[in-house]
Amino acid sequence: MADTERTSPEALLSSSAGLILRQEVPCNLETPVAELRSFVTPNDRFYVRNHFAAPRLDIGGFRLTIDGAVRNPLALGYDAVRAMPCTTRLATIECAGNSRSFLDRRAAGVQWSLGAVGTAEWTGVSLAHLLAEAGLMDEACDIVVEGADRGLVGGEPAPRQPIAYARSLPRGKALAPEVLVAYQMNGRDLPLDHGYPLRLVVPGHYGMASVKWLTRIHAVNQPFQGYWQTTDYAYWDLQAGHPVRRPLGTMKPKSIIIEPALHEAVVAGRICRITGSAWTGESSVVQVLVSTDGGRTWREASFIDPAQPYVWRRWALDWQVPEAPGPAILMSRAVDDRGETQPDEHDGARFGSYVINHCLKHEVVIATPQNSGDQ
Numbered sequence: 136m137a138d139t140e141r142t143s144p145e146a147l148l149s150s151s152a153g154l155i156l157r158q159e160v161p162c163n164l165e166t167p168v169a170e171l172r173s174f175v176t177p178n179d180r181f182y183v184r185n186h187f188a189a190p191r192l193d194i195g196g197f198r199l200t201i202d203g204a205v206r207n208p209l210a211l212g213y214d215a216v217r218a219m220p221c222t223t224r225l226a227t228i229e230c231a232g233n234s235r236s237f238l239d240r241r242a243a244g245v246q247w248s249l250g251a252v253g254t255a256e257w258t259g260v261s262l263a264h265l266l267a268e269a270g271l272m273d274e275a276c277d278i279v280v281e282g283a284d285r286g287l288v289g290g291e292p293a294p295r296q297p298i299a300y301a302r303s304l305p306r307g308k309a310l311a312p313e314v315l316v317a318y319q320m321n322g323r324d325l326p327l328d329h330g331y332p333l334r335l336v337v338p339g340h341y342g343m344a345s346v347k348w349l350t351r352i353h354a355v356n357q358p359f360q361g362y363w364q365t366t367d368y369a370y371w372d373l374q375a376g377h378p379v380r381r382p383l384g385t386m387k388p389k390s391i392i393i394e395p396a397l398h399e400a401v402v403a404g405r406i407c408r409i410t411g412s413a414w415t416g417e418s419s420v421v422q423v424l425v426s427t428d429g430g431r432t433w434r435e436a437s438f439i440d441p442a443q444p445y446v447w448r449r450w451a452l453d454w455q456v457p458e459a460p461g462p463a464i465l466m467s468r469a470v471d472d473r474g475e476t477q478p479d480e481h482d483g484a485r486f487g488s489y490v491i492n493h494c495l496k497h498e499v500v501i502a503t504p505q506n507s508g509d510q
């Protein structure tokens with residue numbers, strides 16, 4: 136047994152203190168940008184994205200079911216999962232709707248600023264191990280992962296009855312070693328809002344893939360077409376010239392400026408250290424370019440953190456602030472090792488109000504030191 140001491144249910148409840156309340160019911164909380172300075176995001180500062188109320192599962196009766204296209208269906212108790220061989224790995228998770236509040240036209244959905252992203256160290260059993268134990272059949276093409284939370288979804292068209300939060304992973308990604316059924320986050324049992332007792336963690340994919348309160352893993356022989364990957368969390372792709380709807384998956388390269396803060400005053404003629412963070416999906420960020428003149432000229436930032444798969448890298452650039460007071464537009468642009476970079480504009484026709492990774496204009500104000508307001 137990994138450990139026997141059990142965290143009390145009350146201790147797993149999150150508080151919104153220190154986070155930005157974006158929605159009260161269901162609870163949606165954003166990490167303040169300044170907190171993203173830390174390489175690992177502490178559990179009580181990690182953004183929360185819930186579609187329904189967080190279910191409180193009784194650990195005694197808890198079962199993780201693995202069924203469908205498997206030779207040996209399983210119903211595992213919590214302790215049985217914790218007794219399996221485990222791994223710990225870092226992963227950055229970003230909500231596909233992060234930065235939505237920066238879209239030119241206000242889009243429906245939670246109005247995230249920059250902070251629906253975070254990095255944690257996740258501990259759990261690899262999904263590949265569980266699927267091997269269950270004897271995954273060769274015909275299985277998708278692995279459907281389902282959470283215990285459910286409810287009615289708004290908008291039309293939508294199913295009339297309450298539905299569970301469920302997503303599928305293509306077989307290849309489901310069997311990749313980085314995908315975990317996690318029970319710990321930064322060395323502590325998962326907080327309730329982050330999926331206690333078990334959640335999937337899909338490094339490299341937008342957050343919607345990392346299903347919380349995981350109770351069922353269902354292998355299927357046909358591509359899964361559930362609500363959360365066709366109506367919601369999907370985009371328009373092209374297949375032989377035909378527009379086709381596909382589930383969102385891999386994260387796109389993105390960078391954010393953390394310091395100086397938006398609209399912060401910087402001192403004319405001094406050196407100002409610009410810092411930020413950058414991440415991408417199945418690749419590594421290899422370059423971050425920074426502009427201090429609204430995108431006319433760009434310089435290369437240096438990295439604070441090494442390149443590691445599925446983990447963000449903080450970066451910094453020292454800027455010689457001009458003498459002339461007034462506004463200045465900072466921008467940053469990440470490039471990954473496949474040469475993919477951040478676009479200048481959000482592609483709304485393709486992605487709707489998701490995948491918001493275009494280069495943002497980050498305005499600061501150059502102020503002279505004696506500019507203290509007295510005239």
Ligand SMILES: Nc1nc2c(c(=O)[nH]1)N[C@H]1C(S)=C(S)[C@@H](COP(=O)(O)O)O[C@H]1N2
Binds near residue numbers: 330
């Ligand atoms: N069961 C369940 N899993 C879920 C969700 C949910 O509402 N229900 N939200 C998804 C979305 S959209 C995101 S971005 C991540 C957020 O994970 P976090 O709340 O731990 O930050 O969880 C995903 N997993």
Ligand SMILES: [Mo]
Binds near residue numbers: 342
């Ligand atoms: Mo999300």
